Amino acid sequence: MRLRAEQLAGALAKGLAPVYAVCGDEPLLTDEAAAAIRAAARTAGAERQSFQVETGFNWGAWAAGFDSLSLFASLRLVELRLATGKPGVEGGKALEAWCANPPADTHLLVMLPRADKAMQGSKWYGALDRAGVAVHVQVPAPEQLPAWIGSRLARYQLKTDAETLAFLASRVEGNLLAAHQEIEKLALILPPGPFDLEAARAAVVDVARYDASDLPEAFLKGDAVRYCRIIDGLEAEGETPILALWLLAQELRTLYRLAAGVEAGEPLPALMRENRVWESRQALVSRALKGLRAAELALALREAGRVDRASKGLLREDAWALLKQLGLGLMGKSKLKNEFAYGY
Known part of the structure; x- marks a missing residue:
């Protein structure tokens, strides 16, 4: 059975399953x-035993260790952490065997990274899923x-308006652990009940953390606001613009190929498949494509080359500023939009 994290408490209230697989890459949420x-x-009343799977892990000895009950507890929770x-092969078979016949009075908790397509298609993951709760x-x-921040604040009987929630989100974006810490700090210094933006500003520091992979999605x-915030954040953290x-x-190359194909009379769904735009992203890419012409995107790619040269010190220009101008121009938020109409 597969559950979202917010459904777990309700499932646990009905009793413990023999097997749990917790999958995710966000430490705060997986640890919770x-x-x-x-x-x-x-x-x-379970006794907890924890194991870290590393190179050379002895699966046979691990499985054999649960043939008898503990001397100190009638129940055991065996925790297995697979970081990769x-x-x-050996480990997969050991997990499949466990799930086929779980040891008496023993519950298994397997900690895993995000369950991608390959993992979900494996036999051992399927065994975990069928035997208990994923x-x-x-x-x-x-x-x-x-x-998300609002629901967390509610746990401490704190409430605020949409503007303040947006402010808090902008200060901790990409850093859920910092968000958790800031919420706990607010709970310590503010009395239960509503609070306003001024109180939040006085208490919260800017702990946002950005990743270069967030930039294409914002584009x-x-x-435009988030696109610029990510660029400013990366620059402030000392990153280079190259990645x-x-x-x-x-993304620009994909959009160019799609736009050129559509302008040549080809159907967009076929072009999406040809250019490996996954179904989960097709609506987003399709919306971004509206209002963009192939010629405009070709010029944008030329501008990307200019940003690349600036980032490598071959041009005496600010690469981050050029990158910001490039995205804003295509979004129609900058005078660069007009330059795309005429070329450079």
Whole structure:
């Protein structure tokens, strides 16, 4: 059975499953899910044993160690952490065997990274899924972050308006652990009840953390504010523009091929498949494509080359500023939009 993290508490209230698989790349959320399972097991009187799977891990000895009950507890929670999400052939068979016949009075908790397509298609993962509960931890998208913060504040009987939630989200974007810490700090210094933007500003520091991989999505969504915030954040963190530019240029090349194909009379769905635009991203890419012509995108790719030269010190220009101008121009948020109409 597969659950979202927010469904876990309700499932645990009905009793412990023989097997749990917690999948995700966000440490705060995966640790919270695991902590909830541990707490339920502890309440049931279980003794916890923890194992870290590394190169050379002895799966045979691990499985053999649970043939008899502990001398100190009638229940056990066995925690297995697979940081790579790849148990190997021997490990996969050991997990399948466990799930086919779980040891008496023993519950298994397997900690895994995000469950990608390859993992979900494996026999050992399927065995875990069928034998118990697979908890898929999802990181809130930027547009979901204010609501996520609001729900967390509610745990401390704190409430605020949409503007303040948006402010808090902008200060901790990409850093859920920092968001958690800031919420806890607000709970310590503010009394239960509503609070306003001024109180939030006085208490919260800017701990946003950005990744270059966030930039293309902000561009495709036409979110100029976030696009600029990511660039400013990366620059402030001392990053170079090279990776961010490469990721954005990849999107521009795809958009160019799609636009050129559509203008030549080819159907967009076929072009999407040909250019390997996954179904989950097709709506986003399709929206970004509206209003963009192939010639305009070709000029944008030329401008990307200019940004690349500036980032390597071959031009005496600010590469970050050029990258910002490039995206804003295509989004129609800058005078550069007019330059695309005439060329350079």
